[in-house]
Amino acid sequence: MEQVREFFAAERKDDGKAVGTSLARSDALGHVTGRTQFYADRQFPGTLHLKMVRSPHDHARILSVDTSEAEKTPGVVRILTHGDVPANIYTILRLIQVEPNDEPVLAVDKVRFKGEQIVAILAESEAVARDAAAKVRVEYEVLPAVFDVEEALKPGAPLVNEYHGKNWFTYEGHHCRRVRHGDVAKGFAEADHVIEERYQSSPIEHAPVETTGCIVVPEANGRLTCYSNTQALFFTLDNAGLILNVPFQKLRLIGGTVGGGFGGKVDVIVEPIAMLGAMLTGRPVKYAYSREEEMQVSSPRAAERIYIKDGVMNDGRIVARQIRLYVDAGAYSRHSPYGTTKAAAHFPGPYTIPNVSVDAHCVYTNRTPSSAMRGFGVTIGDFALEVQMDKLARLVGMDPIAFRIRNAYRDGDMKAHGEITKGAALIETMQAAANLAGWRLGPTELAASSLERGA
Amino acid sequence: MAKLPLVFTVNGVEQAELVEPGSLLVDVIRDKLGLTGTRVGCGQGTCGACTVLINGEPTLSCLTLAVRTNEQEVTTIEGIATNGALHPLQRAFAERFATQCGFCTAGMIIAAKALLDRNANPGRDDVIDAISGNICRCTGYEPIVNAILAAASDMRAAKSA
Numbered sequence: 001m002e003q004v005r006e007f008f009a010a011e012r013k014d015d016g017k018a019v020g021t022s023l024a025r026s027d028a029l030g031h032v033t034g035r036t037q038f039y040a041d042r043q044f045p046g047t048l049h050l051k052m053v054r055s056p057h058d059h060a061r062i063l064s065v066d067t068s069e070a071e072k073t074p075g076v077v078r079i080l081t082h083g084d085v086p087a088n089i090y091t092i093l094r095l096i097q098v099e100p101n102d103e104p105v106l107a108v109d110k111v112r113f114k115g116e117q118i119v120a121i122l123a124e125s126e127a128v129a130r131d132a133a134a135k136v137r138v139e140y141e142v143l144p145a146v147f148d149v150e151e152a153l154k155p156g157a158p159l160v161n162e163y164h165g166k167n168w169f170t171y172e173g174h175h176c177r178r179v180r181h182g183d184v185a186k187g188f189a190e191a192d193h194v195i196e197e198r199y200q201s202s203p204i205e206h207a208p209v210e211t212t213g214c215i216v217v218p219e220a221n222g223r224l225t226c227y228s229n230t231q232a233l234f235f236t237l238d239n240a241g242l243i244l245n246v247p248f249q250k251l252r253l254i255g256g257t258v259g260g261g262f263g264g265k266v267d268v269i270v271e272p273i274a275m276l277g278a279m280l281t282g283r284p285v286k287y288a289y290s291r292e293e294e295m296q297v298s299s300p301r302a303a304e305r306i307y308i309k310d311g312v313m314n315d316g317r318i319v320a321r322q323i324r325l326y327v328d329a330g331a332y333s334r335h336s337p338y339g340t341t342k343a344a345a346h347f348p349g350p351y352t353i354p355n356v357s358v359d360a361h362c363v364y365t366n367r368t369p370s371s372a373m374r375g376f377g378v379t380i381g382d383f384a385l386e387v388q389m390d391k392l393a394r395l396v397g398m399d400p401i402a403f404r405i406r407n408a409y410r411d412g413d414m415k416a417h418g419e420i421t422k423g424a425a426l427i428e429t430m431q432a433a434a435n436l437a438g439w440r441l442g443p444t445e446l447a448a449s450s451l452e453r454g455a
Numbered sequence: 456m457a458k459l460p461l462v463f464t465v466n467g468v469e470q471a472e473l474v475e476p477g478s479l480l481v482d483v484i485r486d487k488l489g490l491t492g493t494r495v496g497c498g499q500g501t502c503g504a505c506t507v508l509i510n511g512e513p514t515l516s517c518l519t520l521a522v523r524t525n526e527q528e529v530t531t532i533e534g535i536a537t538n539g540a541l542h543p544l545q546r547a548f549a550e551r552f553a554t555q556c557g558f559c560t561a562g563m564i565i566a567a568k569a570l571l572d573r574n575a576n577p578g579r580d581d582v583i584d585a586i587s588g589n590i591c592r593c594t595g596y597e598p599i600v601n602a603i604l605a606a607a608s609d610m611r612a613a614k615s616a
Contacts, residue, residue, distance in 0.1 A: 028549035030539065031557030034532035034563065041491035116560015209496040209504055209540045209558045209592055259494070259558030293495040 001043050019201040038210060038289060044217050048077055050277055050287040051129035053119035053136045054297065055096040055111035058366040059145035059158065062109055066137040067119060075133060077129035078281050080120040082106040085246035085276060089163070091333050092268050095238050102163035103332040103369075105243055105272055111140075112160055112331035113368050115297035117269075118406055122277045122285060129185055145366035149305055149326035152365050159330055169329070169337045169362035177344040179358035181416040184311075187320025187355030191311025193395055194320075198307050199384035203300035203328070206373055210259020212298055213288030214271050216278040224275050225252045229259060232266040239268040251275065263372035267299050267334055299371030302336055303328040304343075304380040308388045311355075316398050316406040320355040321348040325381070327362050330369035335364050335376070342377030345417050349385040349406040350426045356416035405445045410453050424450040463524045464506025465490070474521045481505045481516035484531060492561045493558065494530040496590070503589030506562035507531050513569040515588075532561035535568060543606040543613070544568055553602035555593030563589050567603045575611055 010207040031035035045235035051407045080103055081090050089101045089108075108117040121138050122130035128435055144158045151157055152167040162168055171177045188194050214228035232238045233253045241248040258265060274287040289298065304327050311320035325343055329336035371381075393403035428451045434441050460575070465488060475563040482505070484490045485546050494500035495518060499519040507516045508530035535542040544564045554560045563586055570577055570585035577585070582603045583596070591599060 022551065025552065025554065027557060028552075028554050031554040031560045032532075032545040032548045033536065034490075036557045036560065037491070038494070040495070041485075043486065043489075207592060208556075209494070209502055209590055210494065210556070258556060259496075260556045262592070290500060291501075310574045 013202045015447045020417075027109055027261050034059070036257060038257050039215060039255070040213060040286075042215060042227055043111045044284040047215065047284040047286050048124065048277065048281060049126040050124045050274055050285055051121050051123070051126065051133045052117040052293075053121070053133045053138065055107065055114060055116040055118060055138075055140075057111060057140055057142050057148075058110050058114050059143040059160070060150070060175065061143060061200040062107060062111065062118070063139040063141055064137075065119060065139075069135040069255060070119075070132040071290060072122060073123070075124040076132045077092060077124065077283070078122040078277065079132075079136075080106065080122070080273065080277060080280070081118075082108045084280070084342060085273070087243050090239060090243055092235060092239055093335065093338055094242075095235060096338075098333065100163050100336055103334070106282070110143075110162075113366055115293070115368065116331070117273075117297075118363030120277065122281060125371075141268065147365055147367055148230065149303075149328050149363040149365060152363050153326075153361065157452055158366075160366055166316060167364045169333060169340070169364075171337075171362075172340070176359070177341050177357060177360040177362070178360075179347065179360075179416050181353075181357070181414075181418075181435035182320075182355035184320045184322045184355045184357040188309075188311040188322075191319050192314045194309065194311045195391065195395065196307060196309035196390055197384075197391065198305070199308075199380075199387065201257075201301075201304050201380045201383070203299070203303045203367065203370060204373060205259070205295055205300045206262040206264030206292065207295065208258075208262065208264055209292060209360055211289040211294040212265055212270055212325070213283060214274050215286045216271070216277045217275045218282055219252075219386065223250050223252055224278055225254060226271055226275060227452035228253060228255045228271055229257070229261075230255055230268075231258055231261040231263070232263050234273050235266065237267045240272040243272040244275055261375050263376060264298055264302075266372045291401070297368060299330070299369050301373035301376055302330075303367075303381075306381060306384040308384060310388065310392060312392050314396055315406060316393075316396050316403050317391065318351060318407050321353045322356075323347045323358045323360070325358070325360040327377075328361070328367055328370060329362050329364055330367040331379045332363060332369040333362075333371050334371040339377035340372050343381050346378045347382055348416055349382065349389075350409050350424070352409045352413040352414070352421075353407070357417070360389055381438075399445075401439060402445050404449050405430060405441075408448075408450070410450050412453060426450065429455070459522050461521055461525055463526060464528045464590075466530060469594070472521075475554065478521040478556065479517055480507070480519040480521045480524055480529070481522040484516060484529070485612070490531050490533050491570050494558055494561060496558065501590070502562075503586075504515070504562040504565065506565045508565060508569060511569065511572060513566045530565070532565060535564070542568065543609045544571070547602040547606035547609065548599070551598055551602040551605060553594065553598040555591075557583065557590060559591045563591065563599055570603070571607050571610060575607065575614075577607055
């Protein structure tokens, strides 16, 4: 409790009486009566529906785009291609100085993943927009594609994203995000056992029950009001302002009610192009993903490949840990360069290990761009680390919790990325969990504390 | 294409609309009647968010042609409270934290109401079976199943009181 106060005293001046009581959710009555208003529950007369022409290929050069048949379709009001977008090339995290801009709002001369958006159709109804989209003729030269993170890093691999010029994100001049602490070679040489394991996760789609979407309404005062289910209103506002080349105060974002997000609604995809459509037609525009689009083109959690090499002593001390992480960013950066950095900082897990080396690669492939999802950059790494911890415990014949307590970080320990550990509670959490689960701990483990440095 | 007349009863009130022949029930309910509590999650009959009752039977309104409900009785989430008092299912869902984002909630409650209307004393398996066509991605199903069982118990208690 004292530690909690130390960390949050200034921010949390509540009276501390909420824990242990049951408080009603403020939104529950709206949900159970159906009165909660999601973005799609608002109706505006004259709304146009936006549908995308999407790439059927994983990687292809666009040779020509012919919209003439689509334009003739009754009910089609406007067709948008990359030339209509004021500043077409962007990357979401430029707002926090991530470079370079590497993604088009609408594809220019290449498509880099299946489902990439190329042409936007604005029509009087969804059905007309869909029919017209099917009439757009795009001529492609299909290019070799790469789907594996380690294949993508080999010389001669197909180049996915020309804005990077190579298939990896560059971190301050380096081909990966690096963490160096102590000397892993020395640690492995001293260790009683050295093991290396490989872990591979799949992309995971958030699959919210409400698909991604927005409605943009041009106002009489020249502003655009955007009703969106984004989880990132200000990311969206700022990126849209930059893409449309309009002052931020011309855009008003209304959101906050999200029918399931889980990180899947933090990218800025539907709003800028719907705003552009509303600007150019003077009419409300709705751009809502179908379920198929939600599954095919919205960003999943990145697939990760993780190699963990550990040196461990017979007494249970881990003396060296070397990590090679490959994050599959897909075709564009979105949130993956950040997620990869987060992963690099998170290794070697909540354990004090004197010799650590991390190479965390953010790799471009022709897969659907990956992005945020619940603890991204950490969740898959933790899975790999904790499976590894169980394997190590078995290897040295220790109880898995005792093995973790042996290696757990304590207050004052130096972490691999150069921060002193403060407010650690891993040992106390494991003691409490073991107690609840009826898992017996020995006297050494019961006496252990995050406040006392380990052996 | 000529529009077709649709006369049906929605939440106890007779409604008359002219609809396109291919119109879906969910679009008529939401766009023409403004009853937006019925949600669209997939548009292909797999998520259950659009569940309504047609003559008491739980039905996916995203797969139902609107004209099929001519002279039928449709009940949506907006129609199950009586005289301003929440339906026991609504109360149980709210009190027992069976909602999170709220997008699946209406479909869940409607599917559960269809169950309780024909079986006042369902077992846990009956409840799971009744909502097996409804997808929730937030809460997990445990609090939802518990809320439905609690509502069933509340309704039995109210009846015997």
